[in-house]
Amino acid sequence: MTELKRVGVLTSGGDAPGMNAAIRATVRACIYYGIEPVVIQEGYKGLIENKMDVADARTVANVINQGGTFLKSARCQEFRTKEGRVKAYENARAAELDGLVVIGGDGSFTGAMLLEEEHGLPCIGVPGTIDNDIYGTDFTIGYDTALNTVVEAIDKIRDTATSHNRLFFIEVMGRDAGFIALNTGIASGAEDILIPEQEKNVELFMESLQKSGRAGKTSSIIVVAEGDRGGGGVFELSRAVEEQFPEYEVKVTVLGHIQRGGKPSCFDRVLASRLGVAAVEALRSGDSGIMVGVRDQQVVKTPLERAISKHNQIDNHLMKVAEIVSV
Amino acid sequence: MTELKRVGVLTSGGDAPGMNAAIRATVRACIYYGIEPVVIQEGYKGLIENKMDVADARTVANVINQGGTFLKSARCQEFRTKEGRVKAYENARAAELDGLVVIGGDGSFTGAMLLEEEHGLPCIGVPGTIDNDIYGTDFTIGYDTALNTVVEAIDKIRDTATSHNRLFFIEVMGRDAGFIALNTGIASGAEDILIPEQEKNVELFMESLQKSGRAGKTSSIIVVAEGDRGGGGVFELSRAVEEQFPEYEVKVTVLGHIQRGGKPSCFDRVLASRLGVAAVEALRSGDSGIMVGVRDQQVVKTPLERAISKHNQIDNHLMKVAEIVSV
Amino acid sequence: MTELKRVGVLTSGGDAPGMNAAIRATVRACIYYGIEPVVIQEGYKGLIENKMDVADARTVANVINQGGTFLKSARCQEFRTKEGRVKAYENARAAELDGLVVIGGDGSFTGAMLLEEEHGLPCIGVPGTIDNDIYGTDFTIGYDTALNTVVEAIDKIRDTATSHNRLFFIEVMGRDAGFIALNTGIASGAEDILIPEQEKNVELFMESLQKSGRAGKTSSIIVVAEGDRGGGGVFELSRAVEEQFPEYEVKVTVLGHIQRGGKPSCFDRVLASRLGVAAVEALRSGDSGIMVGVRDQQVVKTPLERAISKHNQIDNHLMKVAEIVSV
Amino acid sequence: MTELKRVGVLTSGGDAPGMNAAIRATVRACIYYGIEPVVIQEGYKGLIENKMDVADARTVANVINQGGTFLKSARCQEFRTKEGRVKAYENARAAELDGLVVIGGDGSFTGAMLLEEEHGLPCIGVPGTIDNDIYGTDFTIGYDTALNTVVEAIDKIRDTATSHNRLFFIEVMGRDAGFIALNTGIASGAEDILIPEQEKNVELFMESLQKSGRAGKTSSIIVVAEGDRGGGGVFELSRAVEEQFPEYEVKVTVLGHIQRGGKPSCFDRVLASRLGVAAVEALRSGDSGIMVGVRDQQVVKTPLERAISKHNQIDNHLMKVAEIVSV
Incomplete structure (x- = not known):
């Protein structure tokens, strides 16, 4: 010793x-x-x-x-x-x-x-x-605390997601690693998860939106790992979706540093x-x-x-x- | 009857x-x-x-x-x-x-x-x-539930706000009325609150940043009532601040529809x-x-x-x- | 001045x-x-x-x-x-x-x-x-915080209250005043509320149990303001109910000082x-x-x-x- | 397949x-x-x-x-x-x-x-x-959710535990297994943990109280795994402590079925x-x-x-x- x-x-x-x-x-x-x-x-x-x-x-x-x-x-x-x-x-x-x-x-x-x-x-x-x-x-x-923080936030959005043709984008942390997005996406019942590790890029997501004919269905929640421009990238994505799919109403939440805090x-x-x-x-x-x-x-x-x-x-x-x- | x-x-x-x-x-x-x-x-x-x-x-x-x-x-x-x-x-x-x-x-x-x-x-x-x-x-x-939701979110940011020269902008709902921003700003101990009812506009806020010489001090939390472009306005503000005051690191949270949900x-x-x-x-x-x-x-x-x-x-x-x- | x-x-x-x-x-x-x-x-x-x-x-x-x-x-x-x-x-x-x-x-x-x-x-x-x-x-x-603490606790009990013939007693603070019991009882959807101000004493509660024929129905939640022997009285009540109504399974929660704390x-x-x-x-x-x-x-x-x-x-x-x- | x-x-x-x-x-x-x-x-x-x-x-x-x-x-x-x-x-x-x-x-x-x-x-x-x-x-x-529920409850008690010579007993579930008590005891900074697996029985706890001379110090939180008589045993313990150590004020919380519920x-x-x-x-x-x-x-x-x-x-x-x- x-x-x-x-x-x-x-x-x-x-x-x-x-x-x-x-x-x-x-x-x-x-x-x-x-x-x-x-x-x-x-x-x-x-x-x-x-x-x-x-x-x-x-x-x-x-x-x-x-x-x-x-x-x-x-x-x-x-x-x-x-x-x-x-x-x-x-x-x-x-x-x-x-x-x-x-x-x-x-x-x-x-x-x-x-x-x-x-x-x-x-x-x-x-x-x-x-x-x-x-x-x-x-x-x-x-990590475990951050996951709970994100899931509690998305749960609240789920409560209100009763209208039709709405897409809710939630930007979470994870520029290089999609652990938070993948786990919280599963845990919150997200309809889609966009993470850096996966090939499914924005074009593919757009295609899937098109195919899914989600239009006319209830709301969707999409969890997005923070991209190149921390805290802002998701707005670009949301604008692109709105342009291409005017039938959707897109709502954005950027959790930011909330994920670093909490008991x-x-x-x-x-x-x-x-x-x-x-x-x-x-x-x-x-x-x-x-x-x-x-x-x-x-x-x-x-x-x-x-x-x-x-x-x-x-x-x-x-x-x-x-x-x-x-x- | x-x-x-x-x-x-x-x-x-x-x-x-x-x-x-x-x-x-x-x-x-x-x-x-x-x-x-x-x-x-x-x-x-x-x-x-x-x-x-x-x-x-x-x-x-x-x-x-x-x-x-x-x-x-x-x-x-x-x-x-x-x-x-x-x-x-x-x-x-x-x-x-x-x-x-x-x-x-x-x-x-x-x-x-x-x-x-x-x-x-x-x-x-x-x-x-x-x-x-x-x-x-x-x-x-x-209303009361929404206030608690916002305050719990800002509390988490406060936990992490230990670094120097950081500005945290939190966008809350309230395009026409600053009730949520004012009450949650008080309750979370925000250093500043920007609401529609008050004359203090962005220029004044900028001036106050300059005067305060907050540079070198600990972090500040600023609660902002959602502006003209719901969910995005605060990013424009944050970019304006970063340009004028490069000594600050600015972090943004957009709470969005989280405020409408929750038990x-x-x-x-x-x-x-x-x-x-x-x-x-x-x-x-x-x-x-x-x-x-x-x-x-x-x-x-x-x-x-x-x-x-x-x-x-x-x-x-x-x-x-x-x-x-x-x- | x-x-x-x-x-x-x-x-x-x-x-x-x-x-x-x-x-x-x-x-x-x-x-x-x-x-x-x-x-x-x-x-x-x-x-x-x-x-x-x-x-x-x-x-x-x-x-x-x-x-x-x-x-x-x-x-x-x-x-x-x-x-x-x-x-x-x-x-x-x-x-x-x-x-x-x-x-x-x-x-x-x-x-x-x-x-x-x-x-x-x-x-x-x-x-x-x-x-x-x-x-x-x-x-x-x-007061408002204590109400939320109690309601959050009872919500969790409600989640599990899916079995039949169960009575859940929740003892809350309020030896002299039933404000907490009354408000949290309403807010948690309690089936009954026992407060000092109301005449409905234990005998009446027993009678109502008898009449209600709750036996065979789903669970009931009863909020009880703390009685003479803080933190213990509810156990005496629970034993009395179990003796008189053996068809009920009685579960007790004593919240105690949890109600004084919390953010x-x-x-x-x-x-x-x-x-x-x-x-x-x-x-x-x-x-x-x-x-x-x-x-x-x-x-x-x-x-x-x-x-x-x-x-x-x-x-x-x-x-x-x-x-x-x-x- | x-x-x-x-x-x-x-x-x-x-x-x-x-x-x-x-x-x-x-x-x-x-x-x-x-x-x-x-x-x-x-x-x-x-x-x-x-x-x-x-x-x-x-x-x-x-x-x-x-x-x-x-x-x-x-x-x-x-x-x-x-x-x-x-x-x-x-x-x-x-x-x-x-x-x-x-x-x-x-x-x-x-x-x-x-x-x-x-x-x-x-x-x-x-x-x-x-x-x-x-x-x-x-x-x-x-299990993980139950742990968080217990810890959040004890945190609230900790907030109020500022007076002197107080013992707070928290009864948690675990008649046969002390997993909940041990983990939540560590996580909440409990001063003592009483679990079925450990020899430290009530007499030993009493001895340790005596030795510790905790009298005159700040409050202590003791997590107790539910004993023989679910939901009531901790009151017997609290009465025994109060008789032997009248200098302590003992407060009891029985969490009960709160632990089974929650998101x-x-x-x-x-x-x-x-x-x-x-x-x-x-x-x-x-x-x-x-x-x-x-x-x-x-x-x-x-x-x-x-x-x-x-x-x-x-x-x-x-x-x-x-x-x-x-x-």
């Missing part, structure tokens, strides 16, 4: 519900194992600017049910430079950190990997992002608690440069390098399920 | 949470008073197309907690014509309706007024719309139950051409004509409260 | 959702009017123990959407004595408080009244309690914002010994003495509505 | 959120594969009483987001007899059912197994129960959609007497016999996580 005096914890990148639960578990696992926990504000920026405090169990009281991250999260240009990372490391050393827990997505893990390679500071990644696009874990922290679900809180504890236990075992994740309900470890370079694939059976249940 | 054999009920116009509770109360009040309730599908369209059924208490079982309206609601061009209303009236007479309860907004009330004026069918209006813009009642059915709040269900009962009691008292509403917690009656022609005004003290609490 | 240097604010008694919004509005209204706000921890106990801090706008950032009260609330035996109030007053004077805003229920207002009578410290009451039993305001802060509804936040501002404006106008409330959507003032000694009555029409909609 | 003309689907046992999504997926998978789906009311009772209807895609429109089961679920004494099952089988044969999908827990699976053994009707089990106590699947349908979470809807489709695909592959479940994100099959006789075990690491995060 590696002797550890102090361990730092930070959140980085886009925030995600459950990050607070992960910080809390990291802090309390430190205390449980006789290590002094150090909380770092604003991600790598706080490491560079030396915004660190020794924490105790009270520091993380009443945060488990809060969305966002109470340590804040900032993008940090300086940390992308070698000089920035030197500063960060020197502060870490001055603060006597024997290890660092980084809660975030692949950008954050790249930073952790470099800090470890260049300076030998043991770093453990904890996957916190709503996008579920990290290799080495079945679920990322925040974390039970699932995300338990996942975050497990992974926060596992991160500290990994440092105690002498691990470094790895991410802790959950596969088949067990905690597993993946080198940060692999976690970053590979990606979870959309499940083919799930794509077929989507097709089947929308008959 | 007027003897009534049968009373019809329909929902018309944009749907609103709580309409089902109002239908249920109307139906059950009929039964309680020995009147046969008749439910009419799809608003005035169903009256013209003779889509009517005698209902009993079970017809409205388990609907009180459902969003939308199980009778559906459709816009009906034909009913705007004299001929259409003749058809509607003939069906009503054939169905032996001695009165009609119309749940909807001012468009729906105009129809009810004409039906009554031209054919003498006693009509009672029940204010059901999320916009709260009907004169003669402190609250319309659905009705307790407030809306109780309001709807009271007004549904009151509508039937009004018919029994011989009233016609009036709307039932609630003022100072009491049921009050207003001629449909006045309910349509006048409008609730934004409360000046509430505007000041908004200014004060955002210091 | 009275010149005020400093104004204190505290929460007292059982906590209620929206209290944070009321504190926030009080603090920001002080700042707006050039007064220094002082926040007092743990109610009157904090006044006696001198737990006070000058606040600024940031002190109340991000609290508007939090349940409970961040200033905490404690019962304080010592403040009920003359000596205790002397200490409290001396601390208030030392802190240069020119007025005090007390957010709470009638116990808290009694304290405020005595402090004012005995020592001349201007006190303004703000009604914050889920019970809605304060005279002088149509609504107390927290405040939009309604409660706006109400709290208005009343917090109004309390400071009342002090500036030279008022003292009064409570600010809302009647017919307007801010009104009521002497604390009357607010305490009188009670809102259950609305008779609402009782009839309950009867009518459960046919 | 086995040729199937018709497949029946029923829900049985205690209902669970997501059952509707499973019915819907079964029905639509039938249609997709050219099979006629038959929906059976009230579980095995409906099979015996011949309450069956051929369904189409519209039959299951707008049910995916509803709690409970629209087919209803009833306990059926008669089906436990050989004669009852003969009747059931004869009806199934008369209806030309080539297979049966049974959505429920282990009691329901026992029935399916007997029906298959005695009469050769191919039966597939789909695990639907909030208790998560079925072997052969990582998650049962409804299903996204997770449960997707799980239910996958398993409903998988059940039909299993019948087409010639499977019989098996349950479909999900392990490591893949659909897996388990003989009904094993699904019934074995049980999922509480995860030891999770028990340790619970201990660590409550330091």
Whole structure:
């Protein structure tokens, strides 16, 4: 067992519900194992600017049910430079950190990997992002909450979708990965789902609209993964549909950052608690440069390098399920 | 007390949470008073197309907690014509309706007024719309639920609004009336609120951004009542801000029809139950051409004509409260 | 206009959702009017123990959407004595408080009244309690949220109430006043409502069970206002029913303190914002010994003495509505 | 591939959120594969009483987001007899059912197994129960939703738990299995969790109360799995604590059937959609007497016999996580 005096914890990148639960578990696992926990504000920026405090169990009281991250999260240009990372490391050393827990997505893990390679500071990644696009874990922290947020929103639209010849477009997050769109599309009974992974592009969607003769039928709900121009692309699509199919009335909802917030679900809180504890236990075992994740309900470890370079694939059976249940 | 054999009920116009509770109360009040309730599908369209059924208490079982309206609601061009209303009236007479309860907004009330004026069918209006813009009642059915829906959405954005120099624009409904924007802006702690009633236009908002020197401060949330081009206007605003103030990162959420759905709040269900009962009691008292509403917690009656022609005004003290609490 | 240097604010008694919004509005209204706000921890106990801090706008950032009260609330035996109030007053004077805003229920207002009578410290009451039993305001802060909490809970029970011959008892708060039970009973479509104000006692309920021959029908939901032995009485009732009617399967839910928590509804936040501002404006106008409330959507003032000694009555029409909609 | 003309689907046992999504997926998978789906009311009772209807895609429109089961679920004494099952089988044969999908827990699976053994009707089990106590699947349908329901309830209590020396007991479901208590205890930051699997009995809890000297500290939340006397045991515990530790004020919440209802979470809807489709695909592959479940994100099959006789075990690491995060 590696002797550890102090361990730092930070959140980085886009925030995600459950990050607070992960910080809390990291802090309390430190205390449980006789290590002094150090909380770092604003991600790598706080490491560079030396915004660190020794924490105790009270520091993380009443945060488990809060969305966002109470340590804040900032993008940090300086940390992308070698000089920035030197500063960060020197502060870490001055603060006597024997290890660092980084809660975030692949950008954050790249930073952790470099800090470890260049300076030998043991770093453990904890996957916190709503996008579920990290290799080495079945679920990322925040993903389950985001799914529920989207589904609750679409449920409300379904309530009102009683008129005829209406198309409701719902834009959800997922520029590169359609996990959110596919799962929430199935769960909300969407009539169609447009995701980056699938060939069905806009032309095909238009064709299917034409064929379906949906005109004269009840309303349809279409879930669209955010395209090139985050938050706006769906309006272009809606205008194109209205031009080609004037018989439809098209209504648009852009969920935007609503998906990043909200009280974390039970699932995300338990996942975050497990992974926060596992991160500290990994440092105690002498691990470094790895991410802790959950596969088949067990905690597993993946080198940060692999976690970053590979990606979870959309499940083919799930794509077929989507097709089947929308008959 | 007027003897009534049968009373019809329909929902018309944009749907609103709580309409089902109002239908249920109307139906059950009929039964309680020995009147046969008749439910009419799809608003005035169903009256013209003779889509009517005698209902009993079970017809409205388990609907009180459902969003939308199980009778559906459709816009009906034909009913705007004299001929259409003749058809509607003939069906009503054939169905032996001695009165009609119309749940909807001012468009729906105009129809009810004409039906009554031209054919003498006693009509009672029940204010059901999320916009709260009907004169003669402190609250319309659905308004309270819509407010909660918007506030819950903004709360989630607030969770994530920890980064610097970010502006979050949230577009809410209210082309003509800023009730939703003003109340949800106060309730969510928005830094600014843009409503149709207030002179503060976009230029002034831009000026205030400039003065505030919000740059370097934490994020701001701006609630915007839907402008000319429903669902899209806020993107133009966001682009204008980004051009003039490149230091801001602007994020947009367009809530859209989410605001029309959702399980009705307790407030809306109780309001709807009271007004549904009151509508039937009004018919029994011989009233016609009036709307039932609630003022100072009491049921009050207003001629449909006045309910349509006048409008609730934004409360000046509430505007000041908004200014004060955002210091 | 009275010149005020400093104004204190505290929460007292059982906590209620929206209290944070009321504190926030009080603090920001002080700042707006050039007064220094002082926040007092743990109610009157904090006044006696001198737990006070000058606040600024940031002190109340991000609290508007939090349940409970961040200033905490404690019962304080010592403040009920003359000596205790002397200490409290001396601390208030030392802190240069020119007025005090007390957010709470009638116990808290009694304290405020005595402090004012005995020592001349201007006190303004703000009604914050889920019970809605304060005279002088149509609504107390927290009441609307509590109603929604109860209704959401009963909705879930309704989902599962598909079996035959089941009685579900739901115990809600309201030892002396049936506002919560009556309103949530109507809103959840309860088959029966047992409240303190109504003569229908347990025997009558038993008789009605017998007559109704509900046996063989689908499930019934009965909302019961908390009786003599908070949190337990409903079990005695359930056992009595099971003994007398063995054909029923009885299931019990005791909501308990769930009703005091939760994110405040939009309604409660706006109400709290208005009343917090109004309390400071009342002090500036030279008022003292009064409570600010809302009647017919307007801010009104009521002497604390009357607010305490009188009670809102259950609305008779609402009782009839309950009867009518459960046919 | 086995040729199937018709497949029946029923829900049985205690209902669970997501059952509707499973019915819907079964029905639509039938249609997709050219099979006629038959929906059976009230579980095995409906099979015996011949309450069956051929369904189409519209039959299951707008049910995916509803709690409970629209087919209803009833306990059926008669089906436990050989004669009852003969009747059931004869009806199934008369209806030309080539297979049966049974959505429920282990009691329901026992029935399916007997029906298959005695009469050769191919039966597939789909695990639907909030208790998560079925072997052969990582998650049962409804479990995730129940966890969220409990956590949301405890969150509200946490909001109000600001006073000193208070103990809040929350009774949750789980007579035999502590999955709900353990997971929600971790997720809500409970100070203690009492589950059947753990030795820590009431005496030990009392000792720990004594040692902890929690007196004088802030409030504690204790999650208790439902004991011998469903819905009442926690009151006995609370009285025992109050007698031995008069310095504590004890508050009790009994969640009861709230846990069985509510809109299903996204997770449960997707799980239910996958398993409903998988059940039909299993019948087409010639499977019989098996349950479909999900392990490591893949659909897996388990003989009904094993699904019934074995049980999922509480995860030891999770028990340790619970201990660590409550330091």
